[in-house]
Structures are given as structure tokens and as C-alpha cells.
Amino acid sequence: MKAVLCKEFGPVERLVLEDVPSPVAGKGQVVIRVAAAGVNFPDTLLVQGKYQLRPAFPFSPGGEVAGTIKEVGEGVVHVRPGDAVIGLAAHGGFAEEALVDAAAVIPLPAGIDPAVAAALMVAHGTALHALKDRAALKAGETLLVLGAAGGVGLAAVEIGKLQGAKVIAAASTDDKLEVCRSRGADMVINYAREDLKERVRALTEGRGADVVYDPVGGKYSEPALRSMAWKGRFLVIGFAAGEIPQVALNLPLLKGYSIVGVFWGEFVRREPARNRENILQLLDWVAAGKLAPLVSARYPLSGAVDALNALLQRQVTGKIVLLP
Numbered sequence: 247m248k249a250v251l252c253k254e255f256g257p258v259e260r261l262v263l264e265d266v267p268s269p270v271a272g273k274g275q276v277v278i279r280v281a282a283a284g285v286n287f288p289d290t291l292l293v294q295g296k297y298q299l300r301p302a303f304p305f306s307p308g309g310e311v312a313g314t315i316k317e318v319g320e321g322v323v324h325v326r327p328g329d330a331v332i333g334l335a336a337h338g339g340f341a342e343e344a345l346v347d348a349a350a351v352i353p354l355p356a357g358i359d360p361a362v363a364a365a366l367m368v369a370h371g372t373a374l375h376a377l378k379d380r381a382a383l384k385a386g387e388t389l390l391v392l393g394a395a396g397g398v399g400l401a402a403v404e405i406g407k408l409q410g411a412k413v414i415a416a417a418s419t420d421d422k423l424e425v426c427r428s429r430g431a432d433m434v435i436n437y438a439r440e441d442l443k444e445r446v447r448a449l450t451e452g453r454g455a456d457v458v459y460d461p462v463g464g465k466y467s468e469p470a471l472r473s474m475a476w477k478g479r480f481l482v483i484g485f486a487a488g489e490i491p492q493v494a495l496n497l498p499l500l501k502g503y504s505i506v507g508v509f510w511g512e513f514v515r516r517e518p519a520r521n522r523e524n525i526l527q528l529l530d531w532v533a534a535g536k537l538a539p540l541v542s543a544r545y546p547l548s549g550a551v552d553a554l555n556a557l558l559q560r561q562v563t564g565k566i567v568l569l570p
Contacts, residue, residue, distance in 0.1 A: 248570070249341035250550040251304040255295030258554040261307075263547055269338075269345035271319035276348050278331060281360035283339040283568045284310030285545075285553045286368050286397065287486060292337065293554070301337050307550075308339025308568070311346070312354060312363035322348040330354040332363045332525075334514065340550055342570045349518060352525055355533045365397075365539045365565035366528055372483065372510040373401035374524045376459060377409060379513070380506050381479040385410025387456035390446060390473065392466050393486060394431065395422035397565045400540060402459045403431050408536060411457070414449055416442060416466070418560075425563050429540065437466055446473035454501075459483060467491040471498075471505075478503040486560075540564030 249266045271277045289307040291297040315329045325331055325348065332354050333346040354363055377383040389406040393399040394415035406413045407430035415426035416435040423434040435445045446455055446469075454475035460467055464487025471480060471493065480503060498505055514521045531537035543566040545553045556562050 247342040248547055249306045250308070250547055251306055252293045253304045255293065258290060258293055258551050258558070261293060261551055261554075263550070266341075268343050271317045271322075271345065273320040274322065274348050275319040276315055276322055276325060276331075276333070276346055276351055277317040278311055278313045278333055278344045278346055278351070279316045280311045280339065280342055280344050280570045281313040282311070282364035282544075283308045283344075283570070284364040284366075284368060285557065285566045285568060286310060287484070287557055289340075290554050290558050299336055306338045306340045308341070308344075309335045309337055310364055310368050311335070311339040311344050312360040313344075315351075316343060318348070324348070325351055325353060330356070330360075332367060334367055340547065340568055342547070350514075352522065352529070355529055358529070358532055361541050361544060361567045361569065362532065362539055363529075364567050365541050366532065367525060368510070369397040369401040369565055370405065370528050370537070370539060371514075371521065371524060372398050372508065373405045373459070374528060375510050375513055375521070376481050376483060376508040377402065377405055377457070378524070379520070380508050381457045381481055383409050383411055383457050386412070388412045388414065388450055388453070388475070389457045389459065390414045390416065390455035390470060391431075391459045392416050392437075392470060393460075393462040394426045395563045396461065396486065396560075397562065398461045398483060399459070400426065400429055400564050403429050404537060404539075406459075408531065414446065414455065422563060425540070441469070442466060443469040443473050446470075450475070454478065457481065461486055463487045463491055464489040467493075474498075474501050474503045476501050476503070480505045482507050541567055543567075544569050546570075
């Protein structure tokens, strides 16, 4: 089979596409014939050696896959060869076949495009966990999403609307904001040319945002922190801007709001049953036509470097996938 391999940490351009032996399912494992693999920002960090996980060389990046079961290992009973599934792994997804722990594999309802399914788990799983489990977002509350046109940002826009929130999408270009509007955002802010704090104040009639969803960090976190409503919840999702902000702790004191960490990967590890419930909820929404993740580009395995560079250069709206 063919796989995208990382043989040394460094720029994504060092990745190579090679023939490797097919994986074999051990006890509690399955082998998935990969129809589509989601491309996520942590994949770029993994191959550069900047992620907390450091697999042995050579390894294939990619942890989010959709496809069909090729082989099941001992003790696996909830799926069988030929079943359509989605699965999560630490790595190994940028390949024609992927080895995945069976506990992290969920049957895929009929009629769902594998490319859409592969774009669902990480971004929308993060957003649902953040907004439902961590923020307890309520219908009628105001949700401010930073980096709203990216994968995890757009997922928060979509899920916020499904939960009945008033959604303010903030992004850096008008084109990106038009995409956010098309996915349900009620109001938008171009924070490249507008004052984020003042615009939030104006759009909320001085009240502020009940929940802020921040996957960006950098220079936009502080004005967002200053835009919180009384008893709001500021969700720390990540730092795509590359800078971890320093927080003035008098800000949450003055408005009685909470700063809440969201580490979806650790949630998956520690609370797999609750994560499974969330993923099944997402699949139900997709099957019912209530949720349709935006897959803005599809690349072959040979285009893995281009796909990862598109993420690094902030060129991606929604999600992108590889199609082996």
C-alpha cells in the first residue's frame, strides 16, 4: 500500500509518498481501507516535531479517517469486514490503509460522504465538546467565534446555531466572513480592520459575549477577554496564531467570568464513552440534514504536502481532506 511518511522531523516538504507493507490488526484493533483522511493543524505540528506526541520514525501523519473495514483483530465484535466506519488514531491516516484501535471506530450511517465524515470528528468533535460540555451554551446566548472560517471555527459557528445561540463570527477577510454567514453566522466582524472589542460591544448593545470560542490566541485574545458578558465563559481552544497570550487576571474578576480549557484529545482519552455520544450526535445531525461540514478542497495522497502547507499559510476555509 502507499503511505505518506515522515522520516525525520522538519518542514512538511520532507514528507515522502512510498510503498509500505499493509498493517495487520492485532487484538482489539482494525485495519481500515481509507476512503478519506481529514487534514488538521496538529498534523503540521506532528511532522515538525512541535507536538506533544513524537512517534517513532517512519510514521504517517493523519488521525482522522473514514473508509471500510478490511480486517478485524481478536475480540472486535461491533464492526466487521466491509462495514463503513469512521475512526480516530494518533497517526497513520495519510495512507491507503490505517491501523486503528477498535474502541475508536464508529459505524458510519448509510449515505454519508466519506470525505464529509472524515472532516467531522476533530473539528466538530472539538466544537461540540467545547460548547456543550465545557461552556454549557444555552439557546439565546451570544457566542463569539474567533478564527471563524477555519475548520474548528466554522464548526463552532454551525454547532452554535444548532444549539440556538446568536453567533458572531470574527475572521480576517470579508470573503471568509461571507462563508461564515452562509453557514449560519448572525453577525460578523473583520478583525483585520475593525476594533474587535468595540464591535462586540456595539453588536451586543454593550452587554458582551456570553461565550467566546478562541482557537487563535495571539493578539485577538485580550480584546475578546475584554468583551465578555457577566458570568461568561472564555473557551481556550488553541493558539493557531503561534502566540500564547498572557492574561490579566483582573479581567475575569471584574466580570465574574470563567476561563475554560478545552483539550479535546485528552477528553477523548479520559472520557471515551462521552466522546462517542458526541460523535453519534454529530452523525445524527449529518444524516438528518441539519449539519453539513464544509469540505473546501480534496487532495490525493500525493498532494499531502500542498494540503498541509495550505493549513500553515491560513488558506483553508472549513476542512480539507486527502483521498487515497
